[in-house]
Amino acid sequence: MKELAYYDGTIGTPEEVTVPFNDRVHFFGDGVYDASVGGNHQVYLLEEHLDRFYSSANALGIIIPMEKDKFGRLLTELLSKVEGNTHFVYWQVTRGAGARNHVYGEEMRGKLWVMIRPNLLKDPNAPIKLITMEDTRFFHCNIKTLNLIPSVMAAQKARKEGADETVFHRGDMVTECAHSNVSILKDGIFYSHPNDNYILRGISKTHMIKACYRLGIPVIERPFSVSELMEADEILVTSSSNFCLHANAVNGRTVGGKDPVTLKKLQDEVIREYLNYTGKESLFD
Missing domain, CATH: 3.20.10.10 (D-amino Acid Aminotransferase, subunit A, domain 2)
Structure with missing residues (x-):
């Protein structure tokens, strides 16, 4: 496929994948994200980006519903499904879905999102x-x-x-x-x-x-x-x-x-x- 979207286990194009109305991202922007370049279907500096991603989630008390190694394998697998040699690989986790309320249950488990699309790197020689x-x-x-x-x-x-x-x-x-x-x-x-x-x-x-x-x-x-x-x-x-x-x-x-x-x-x-x-x-x- 040319572009890929993933939400909580569902894979499709960005037009196909939908997000529940009550996901807290809609009301509060309640989540964290990270991103990298994909080159030759490898996520560049994957381990370091995952470390930062999990640290950001931990700072906000967001429970990522997948162990770091497993999620890294998932990102690599998803990247392999997208055409091309250079990609923008983006992922985020929201606190989860529930009725709108500023406070939240600490047992809530987050919802993982991934978006992968073709990317062109800027010429470093061009100011x-x-x-x-x-x-x-x-x-x-x-x-x-x-x-x-x-x-x-x-x-x-x-x-x-x-x-x-x-x-x-x-x-x-x-x-x-x-x-x-x-x-x-x-x-x-x-x-x-x-x-x-x-x-x-x-x-x-x-x-x-x-x-x-x-x-x-x-x-x-x-x-x-x-x-x-x-x-x-x-x-x-x-x-x-x-x-x-x-x-x-x-x-x-x-x-x-x-x-x-x-x-x-x-x-x-x-x-x-x-x-x-x-x-x-x-x-x-």
């Missing part, structure tokens, strides 16, 4: 444009919750302004993007916000830091300011479906482009890791 926006989200950004309205608003604002992504900041402290992590290179050093409750722990960001260590690039995990962002040698934007993009504009002002050699080394290294993991020959096949 992107960013805007900035005050971060007014809540203080549990480390949980990959389904409550994404602030990120939706920020992403839509970026589109209206002709940009590709929005960088959040609290006061002068940069946190992350609407649906990515943001890091900078300055004087040969890689700077990135630490994994606290202001950001989601990005798996692609973690692997970029590991790539820095392999390449001998110093890493400092500390908050950096909007001013430091604007004056950085390079601005790097990472997500599970785009491993190492770079920006050349923020709020219409030209940025970056001062350390293309280090940038290219990092891009090549994270792409090499992806190709080795999936057995693909090219990022775009």
